[in-house]
Every structure is written in C-alpha cells, then in structure tokens.
Amino acid sequence: MTDSLLAHVVSRFTPRQWENVATESLRYLLSAGAGAAPARVLAPFLALPSQLTWRAQVSSTDDPSIPDLVGEDGQGRPEVIIEGKFWAALTENQPATYLKRALDAFGSAEDGAFTHVLIFLVPARRLALIAHELEARMGCRSEHHEELGLMTLNNGQLVAVVSWGRMLAEVQGCLDEAGDTQRLADLARLRGLCDRADAEAMLPIDASEIGSHVAHRLYDFLEIVDGVTDELVRRQTVSLRGLKAVGGKGYYGRYMKSLESGHVVQLGVLVWSWAYRYPSPFWLRIYQPDPEVVRAWEGLVGTPGIALVDDQRNYGWLSIALKPPFGWKRTSSKPASPMRSRPRSRCCLSPRPTSPPRSPRKASWRTPREPNPDEMLVARLVLSVRSDARRKGDSDARTKRLARPVLPARTNYCVRGAV
Numbered sequence: 411m412t413d414s415l416l417a418h419v420v421s422r423f424t425p426r427q428w429e430n431v432a433t434e435s436l437r438y439l440l441s442a443g444a445g446a447a448p449a450r451v452l453a454p455f456l457a458l459p460s461q462l463t464w465r466a467q468v469s470s471t472d473d474p475s476i477p478d479l480v481g482e483d484g485q486g487r488p489e490v491i492i493e494g495k496f497w498a499a500l501t502e503n504q505p506a507t508y509l510k511r512a513l514d515a516f517g518s519a520e521d522g523a524f525t526h527v528l529i530f531l532v533p534a535r536r537l538a539l540i541a542h543e544l545e546a547r548m549g550c551r552s553e554h555h556e557e558l559g560l561m562t563l564n565n566g567q568l569v570a571v572v573s574w575g576r577m578l579a580e581v582q583g584c585l586d587e588a589g590d591t592q593r594l595a596d597l598a599r600l601r602g603l604c605d606r607a608d609a610e611a612m613l614p615i616d617a618s619e620i621g622s623h624v625a626h627r628l629y630d631f632l633e634i635v636d637g638v639t640d641e642l643v644r645r646q647t648v649s650l651r652g653l654k655a656v657g658g659k660g661y662y663g664r665y666m667k668s669l670e671s672g673h674v675v676q677l678g679v680l681v682w683s684w685a686y687r688y689p690s691p692f693w694l695r696i697y698q699p700d701p702e703v704v705r706a707w708e709g710l711v712g713t714p715g716i717a718l719v720d721d722q723r724n725y726g727w728l729s730i731a732l733k734p735p736f737g738w739k740r741t742s743s744k745p746a747s748p749m750r751s752r753p754r755s756r757c758c759l760s761p762r763p764t765s766p767p768r769s770p771r772k773a774s775w776r777t778p779r780e781p782n783p784d785e786m787l788v789a790r791l792v793l794s795v796r797s798d799a800r801r802k803g804d805s806d807a808r809t810k811r812l813a814r815p816v817l818p819a820r821t822n823y824c825v826r827g828a829v
Contacts, residue, residue, distance in 0.1 A: 433478040435600045447580035456524040475503040485591035487515040490712040496607040524568045533608040534573040574604040639664040688731040693728040
C-alpha cells in the first residue's frame, strides 16, 4: 500500500471526511490539466468533451441533492456527475435525484444515444456491492466490463461504477502527457489516500457505533434466523434431524433439510457478504450445489424477497441475499436469554446431561461458596481411583463400598462448580 502525507493527515484528524477530501483533490486535478480522464474511462459508451467546468458540492434549488463533483458543459448543464465514496452507503437521493437533474437539463435523446453520465467512484472491493444496490434502485441489471475495470447500468440513462484506481490511472496518463511534475506529485498523495481507504481493515471506532442499540439490533437479526427456522419446522417444510446451528467469525447460521427436495441449506447472518456483496444481513446458501440447483436458484432473480443470487462461489457456496420485510416488528416483549440459569451450589461431581439425573441434595444451612481449586483436583483424583477399582472388578468389600455410588466407568464426567 502506497501511503502519503495526505493519507496520514486525513486518517488521523478527519476520518469521516475522507470522501470530501478525496473528491475535492480530484476536482483540483481535473481542473488543472486532467479533465479528459472521465472521457477516456467512458470512451466505449459515450463521447464526452475533454474540457468541462468542474465544480464541487453543487446544490440546486430544484432538488435536495448535493453531488460531490459536476462537470458542466458550455451551457451549464451537468454532463458528468461524479459521486465519490469509500465506505459510506448510498443516500436516499442516489441515484434517482441525480439522474432527474441531468434529465431535466438534457431531455430524452431521440436516437437513444447517451448525452450524460453519472459516475460512482468506489474502492475496488465495493464495485459489485454498489452495482447490486443500484440494480434494485434502478430496476435494471448491471454489466461487468472486466477489461475496462468498471460496471455499468442502463435504464435509459447511463450509470457507471468505477474504481478510484481506474480513474486515477487515466488522470496520471493526462498529466504524464502534459509533463506536469507538480500535479503528478499531488496525484501521488491522492492515490496514497485512496489506496489506504481501499485496504483499510477498520475505520476508527465512533461512539455511536458501540451503543447498546447496535447490539440489540444484531441480536434481533440472530433471533430472526432462529424464528424463521422454527417456523419452517412447525410448517413441516424442513427438518433439523442431525443438523445444528453453526457460528464463527462474522456469521451465524442454521442448517435445515428440505422435506420436499432433500437438499440441505443454511439460513444465516453473513457479515462479510453483508459488507461486500449486498446490503442485507440475511442470506440463504447451499454448499457445492449440482447444476440443476444452480439453474433453479438463478431463475429466482426478480422474485419478491430475493435481492441477489450471488454467482461468485466463495469456498463452494452458492448464496442468495434476502430482502428483510421493512416495518416488521417483534410481537414478544423480550427475547429469551441465551444463557441457562443455574442455582448456586457447592462444587459437586455430576454426569453429563445424557446420563440419568441424580437425586437432589438436601437443603443445607451453609452458605454456598466458590469451589477451591485444590478441592476440585482432589475430587478428580478420587473419581479416577474409584473408576479404576470398578473396572478391575476388585472383590474387596471395602472397595465395592467405595465404588458403589460411582456410575459406570465409560460415562463421561465433568466438574460442575458454583456459578
């Protein structure tokens, strides 16, 4: 990763203003000799003039949107609108309000040719995520142009999702041709900031991100997974026999077997897919599906409730992003605690839950106390001696009396202490 003074300053003092600093830096370079960069990036799709008037944070009296960058032609029309993003989500105005502003200025082209473009500049890892979210908002499919390093959407107006690296490569080409060494040095600082944002593992933690409401919401998502699974079992749609809940770094899921098809699928909260594939916490996935299942799942595109059929197989999984029902509210007042309550008691030896339960002890007037580590060690040794005596079948009456209260030697024992 190429670091720079700009990246260091922005990350240290204004972590929430990375996008504004980056787009203002880009505006400076486009106005200083690299104005043809957007035209070169989008040359296969439309012809843009190499010289536009670049303005930042352009507001309008007709709508509430404020695009980061606008390239205006000689008549003041927004021929290119650029929205720079690192990790912020799309706002309510994106892209509909931006496209309406451009359409009001240009009108509809009679020959179907594009007259303007909306560009989203994002880190390379967010290309697919932003494109998929735009699909849902624009009602059209995206096209991935791998050789060009971008993705496009067309609902009558052109929208392009371009990586910062792709745009800055064309900016460098323009500055190299002009021999502008000073601007090339400025570009290196901007590239350092973009590289750092693209590879940053985690932004500085903000106080608003660790409130209890965040934990409540995440726990609600996990409860929804369990609730949906239980409801499917109640409707006799799936079976959980021999299957279990699984969890790990960034995911929690419930395996279930379809009683109709016999396929085993997993419903869960997948944080990585939520962050990088589609903005939904709920995913349904199947491991190493056969071609028939793949075709059936791909045919679900456009079905209500299905946000995305992810064709990128991560470790053999085929996944579907599910659209949560907005406005849904839990009917129960309080979720059940995941921890089982146990009464305070003195240290004792007991078999695992699979063994027959032991009779409860008589109440004692003594106050329960925490077990002493030495006492627990002695208890283990006594249990070991008694088990050995039982296995050897010693006929000594005293040994039998010692071994009598002990369960068969093959039983797995655990030490249960005070809580």
